[in-house]
Amino acid sequence: MNPVLIVDDAAVIRTYYRTILTAAGYPVAEVGDGVDALEAALQQPCSLCIVDVNMPRLDGFAFLEALRREPVDQPPALVITTDRGDDIAGRCRRSGANAYLPKPVRPETLLAQVALLTGGRA
Amino acid sequence: MSRLLDQFLAEARELLQGIATGLMQLERAPGDGDAMNALFRCVHTLKGNSGLFDFPEMMRLLHAAEDLMDAVRGGSLAFTPALADRLLGAADLVSALCDQVERGGDTRGPQGEAAVALATSLRALLAPSPEEGTRPLAAVQPAIDLPEAALAAARVHGGGEALHFLRYTPAADCYFSGDDPLHAVRQAPGRIWGRIVAPTDWPPLAELDAYANRLGFELLSTAPREALDRHFRYVADQVTIVPVPPPAPQADAVPDLPALLATQRATLLEADRPDWHPGRVRAVVAVLVNTARQLGRTALAEQLPALGEAFLRDDDVAPLLAAVDALAAHQAPTPEPARAEEPAAARSSLRVDQARIDRLLNLVGEMAVARNALPYLARHAARLDGGRELEREIKAQHAAISRITDELQAAIMQIRMMPVALVFERFPRLVRDLARKLGKQVDLVLEGEETEADKNIVESLSDPLVHMVRNSLDHGLETPEERRAAGKSETGRLLIRAGQEGDRIRIEIRDDGRGIDPARIRARAVERGLIAAEAAAQLSDREAVQLVFLPGFSTAAAISDLSGRGVGMDVVRTAVERLHGDIALEGSPGQGTSVRIVLPLSVAVTRVLVIESDGQRFALPIDGVVETLRVPEADIQGMANGRVIVRRGRIVPLRALNAALGVAAEPRRNSAGELAILVLQRGDEQVGLIVDDFRETLDIIQKPLAGVLAGIDAYSGSTLMGDGGVVMVLNPRRLW
Structure with a gap:
């Protein structure tokens, strides 16, 4: 299975996701901002991107839009953010995300969403 | 999950530092959009991270700070030094809460109450909104306080x-x-x-008051x-x-297939056609394919990519939507999480407990000591019959092991190297706060922050440097009025510069303040009984200013609340010398003051010269040794305060090691009647130590002395030799 790419500038959040996902058997890769994420996603196919919105250099929306412009196999994307506001879910969808979860996310919620997006196993 | 908490704390400290830096940057350039965004992101990330834990007080304060920053960013609130003060105060409070958490507590208690109070007062700065009364709580405590x-x-x-x-x-x-x-x-x-x-804590039935x-x-x-x-x-x-809080649609609901499919459907129905639309559709198709496989609809899964491409070509979404609906109609079993089939992708960096690295370093140090036994073994072999061959082999092995040990040691030391920026980054805040408090204007210049030294050195530098920065602001730099009167610019300049010189790190703290008056220093030292009046008069100005390092010396007429508390530069000197460093002060009236500290890059391994005196071996750190001499007795001259030799036009005072250690024996002469003299650098002057003989140089691991020996400052430690003997390491600074 290709790794789940975790994109979040907070290392503690990445550790949290990684701990949950690796315990459930998912291979993971992680990066700290949108620029590195784009590079990673183009270099190695991933089975899912988990993306934060507010990040240095390139934010989550800009990263997703850039990724969706690339002529590569498009992985599903899950946005997890503390950003609220009107129609945050719609904003995520329009940028190319396939699902949105508010941060902080519970382990069981994360696992259920990741399983749905990746089809359980690839 | 305590590892997660450790990481949270480490990251929180970095973010708090970023917040402090950002606030001060903004104070200098309030219109700096990049600085504003970086600052906002730090606050925002920290707030988000704290949401992983049950820290409602911290979260509430950060949320208030975030909203305040948002208002500043949006232009509805002006960024003022007073506002910066409040926000810096908030950062301090969050830092204190982190300390509390680190000690194993939570964020409640007086600090927590202070945080909530500060959050409320920060919110009061925001333009009142109609929902002001309820908003803070509603927004801040989503899932935390409510059962x-x-x-x-x-x-x-x-x-x-x-x-x-x-x-x-x-x-x-x-x-x-x-x-x-x-x-x-x-x-x-x-x-x-x-x-x-x-x-949950019912008292015993007998004590229960009905x-x-x-x-x-x-x-x-x-x-x-x-x-x-x-x-x-x-x-x-x-x-x-x-x-x-109104429950967010998916806030705590476990995501399910119908919701996921509805989302994909909504994306397909979006009317906009941005240039990433094709990618967006293909991602939706990828999700649908995964879903179809999961549901066992393999035929549909194979058709889906073609349906997607057809939609992109003809802009007719109907066939794709029909496929989505077909999937939605299928009853989905709950998918099981995937099992590991491949190892996790490699990560580029790794956090390691410092104790593990220290253990490695100790081991490699022990190995270096064990290696030192090989030359003894070689010498022993040489004395055996036909042992020449063996001696050669042992020497060859010694060379090979030496090389590997040295490289290993260097590699481990490299792990422990940290930039001095870790210490320097405190100074902008410190200088800003002190300057405001003292009514002075100071331009702080930091140079060479990227200079690296061993973690212990960098960390131990912190207190002495803070002390000297305080001294500079408190005693060195003048108020704007005084500076104007002296014909200087109103804003003083404080330079802190680090740089590497060979295997030493040099740090300089220089201000352009009122400087130091050698005459006053002499007078004060005499008045305090630290030095006799005649001796003081004999000192050059350069030597006189070093008197401030003596214990019990304090130049400030009144002990100031900032740098005072009765401790002076002697504490700084002690700290620097504990790290085997040197410190010197320069300055003249009106010309500013400069303090220079030179430290080894690392303290773990010391290169020493082994010497002999009265039949005993001692070790002396080699970095203070200028040269070793054999001097005929006739070249030694007697002067009023002892024996001296003249080297290159300089007078080098001599002292016998035996005398310094209280041993009655006279220094031994060699067959030519010469004395062995070790010339040592002490600050700006050179001094000679008379010993019996010089031996080899060695890399040693110094063990600190314990018990009653720890009080004898002529020794800085002891070490184990390759032949099993214990040798005391002399502290050359305390032999006079």
Whole structure:
């Protein structure tokens, strides 16, 4: 299975996701901002991107839009953010995300969403 | 999960540092959009991280700070030094809460209360909004303060109405004041859910007071806040009312397939056609393919990519939507999480407990010592019959092991190297706060922050440097008026510069303040009885200013609240010397002051020269040794205060090691009648130590002395030699 790419500038959040996902058997890769994420996603196919919105250099929306412009196999994307506001879910969808979860996310919620997006196993 | 907490704390400290730096950057350039965004992101990330834990007080303060920064960013609030002060104060408070958490506590207590109070006062700075009264709580405490059962009830109820959560903890003696808590709760307006909360710490039955209330109540109500306040007005002090955040559609609901498919459907129906639209559609198709496989609809899974491409070509979404609906109609079993099939992708960096690296370093040090035994072994072999061959082999092995050990040691040392920036980054804040407090204007210049040294060195530098920075601001730099009167620019300049010189690190702290008056220093030292008047008069100005390093010396007429507290530069010198460093001060009246510190890059391994005196071996750190000499007795001259030699036009005072250590034996002469003299650098001057003989140089691991020996400052430690002997390491600074 290709790794789940975790994109979040907070290392503690990445550790949290990684701990949950690796315990459930998912291979993971992680990066700290949108620029590195784009590079990673183009270099190695991933089975899912988990993306934060507010990040240095390139934010989550800009990263997703850039990724969706690339002529590569498009992985599903899950946005997890503390950003609220009107129609945050719609904003995520329009940028190319396939699902949105508010941060902080519970382990069981994360696992259920990741399983749905990746089809359980690839 | 404590590893997660450790990481949170480490990251929080970095973010807090970023916040402090950003605030000060903004203070200098309020229009700097990049600095503003970076600052906002730090606050935002820290708030987000704290949401992983149950730190409501910290979260609340950070949320207030974030909203405030948002208002500044949006232009509705001006960025002023006063505002910066408040926000720096908030950062300090969050830092204190982190300390509290690190010590194993939570964020409650006085600090927590202070955080909540500060959050409230920060919010007061924001333009009042119509929902001001409820917004902070509603926004800040989504899932934290409310019990899970209440949240579940709120979800079941749906998001249509504003809900309030109410906790009523009746006083123990409530029955005696005529309250009927159960009745009050039953009659509460708009109650849609409620429960009785029993304490977990019941006293033994015999001690139970049947007339004291120990129960509490929690309920959810659809009634407006005013109605609840009115209903509970007689027991308002025992009631907490919190608005329940409207449940976000997916906030706590476990994501399910229908919701996922609905989202994909909505994306396909989006009317906009940005240039990433094709990618967006293909991602939706990828999700649908995964879903179809999961549901066992392999035929559909194979058709889906073609349907997607058809949609992109013809802009006709109907066939794709039909496929989505077909999947939605299928009853989905709950998918199981995937099992590991491949190892996790490699990560580029790794956090390691420092103790593990220290253990490695200790081991490689022991290895270096063990290696030192090989030359003894070789010498021993040479004395055997036909041992020449063996000696050669041992020497070859020694060379190979030496090389590997050295490389290993260097590699481990490299791990421990840290930039001095870790210490320097405190200074902008320190200087800013001190300058404001003292009414001075200071331009702080930091140079060479990227210079690296061993972690211990960098960390131990912190206190001495802070002390000297305080000294500079307090005593060195003048007020704007004084500077104007002296013909200087009103803003003083403080330079802190680090750089590497060979295997030493040099740090300089230079200000352009009022400088140092050697005459006053002499007078003060004499007055304090630190030096005799005649001796003081003999000192050059350069030597005289070094007197400030003597214990008990303080140049400030009044002990200042900032740098004072009765400790002076002697503490700084002691700290620097403990790290085997040197410190020197330069300055003249009106010309500013400069303090230079030179430290080794690492303290773990010391290169020493082994010497012999009165039949005993001693070791001396080689970095202070200028040269070793054999001097005929005739070249030694007697002067008023002892024996000296003249080297390159300089007078080098001599002292016998035996005398310094209180040994009665006279220094030994060699067959040519010469004395062995070790010339050492001490600050700006050179001194000679008379010993019996010189031996080899070695890399050693110094062990600190323990017990009664620890009090003898002529020794800095001891070490184990390759032949098994123990050798004392001399502290050359304390032999005079």
